Amino acid sequence: MSYGQTQVYAEYPQTRGKVEPWKVEDLPSWLSLDGQIRLRTEDFTSYDDNPGNDRIYELTRVYGGLTVRPTSFLTGYMQFMDAHALGLPVNSVAGNMRDTFDLRQGYLEYHNEDNNIRLYAGRKELRFGNERVVGISDWTNVSRTFDGLFGHFGDSTDKNSVDLFSTSVVKINPTSLDTHGAGLTFHGAYGTIGSWIPNTLLQPFVLVKALPRVKSQQGIYGSEVETTFGAEMEGRLPAGFDYDVVGDLQRGSYSNDSIHAGAGVVKVARRFDSLPWRPRLGGEYDYATGNPHRDPNRISTYDQQYPSDHNAFGLFDLFGFQNIKERRVNLDLGPTKNLTLLFQGEALGVASRFDGVYNSGGGVTVQAPAHGFGTNSIGDGFDASAKYVFHDYWAVNAGVGHFFPGSLMSANDHGAPLTYSFFSITYRFRVGK
Secondary structure (H helix, E strand, O other): OOHHHHOOOOOOOOOOOOOEEEEOOOOOOOEEEEEEEEEEEEEEOOHHHOOOOOEEEEEEEEEEEEEEEEEOOEEEEEEEEEEEEEOOOHHHOOOOOOEEEEEEEEEEEEEEOOOOEEEEEEEEOOOOOOOOOEOOOOOOOOOOOEEEEEEEEEOOOOOEEEEEEEEEEOEOOOOOOOEOOOOOOEEEEEEEEOOOOOOEEEEEEEEEEEEEEEEOOOOOEEEEEEEEEEEEEEEEOHHHEEEEEEEEEEEEEEOOEEEEEEEEEEEEEEEOOOOOOOOEEEEEEEEEOOOOOOOOOEEOOOOOOEOOOOOOOOOOOOOOOOOEEEEEEEEEEEEEOOEEEEEEEEEEEOOOOOOOEEOOOOOEEEOOOOOOOOOOEEEEEEEEEEEEEEOOOEEEEEEEEEEEEOHHHHOOOOOOOEEEEEEEEEEEEEEEO
């Protein structure tokens, strides 16, 4: 296991707790089953940014998986998903909340353990590093998967490897089978270098997004070819410090427009292992370019593509990683082995006053006027959350966050304060001989 997989930050929404093994002697050795049940109650004030529109609802999600191993080098896997948003009117249910009994994953895997090669064909997850660039967005009720071809090639220890893929993201159809667009549109190479620098993991990457039909700023239809290249580095420093840095640039064409954008994330934290509750105090800065509209033939809004953005800009998940800058302070505590507490505060603003405010799905929440916003202050947030593992297998999460709208939001009819709270339970199991 690489260093990056062992370092789990409390502010990242990892599923804690073990997978409970259920042994069934009558089950063939080449067959196994797995499952997950997750229930989450959410309470929003000013839901959909409407003052007084308070909503409380239940998100339910059930996974069921089947693994078959017909030979020593071939594995097949299928996983169904059933997700619902109970208590919300249908017209208020977001696209990532509901999907009635569908295929979430389904692939064949060829593996050569001697040479550390794994090849996949079908529908599966893509998740790298801290998932700020490519991830499954597991916090959403309907998490993300991709259709296509995948390959993993590593050395004997798997500390150094490269992942290659040619895929299309799966589009969620709540009441019919999920599909993807025509052709393969998202390609990439993601490297992992874990043995070159002590206590450091380096992950360089190149991603290509190629869409056959887009509309430029001038209203001209054409194709898009966008290349994102960058790297993530995380590691430990002396005196109890750790860090995580991500940076990338985007270049390409969007019909007759050129693409010129970029983004970066910097996290630095200090652990105090000798103190009670082992506090970890961290600071973070996030930046994603916006479009200043100085050049009518250039697009400078960063394309967040397919990240896991939960809790990147507060627990309330109102904003995406486009035309945004954030300063954040985190404090996480570990009172016991099974309990983690997290407190955080963030200040949010737009990178360019001439571009819009974007939501977590990449859509525009607030359109910038022609003369630009009068201020860049989106607002501030404060969050508190806890994770507890009960009897090894039951993961309980709870939290509350509040968003204080800034002058930009208030001046553009989005000034309603928002409080978000949740309580969730997750249970996972595996059935085998």
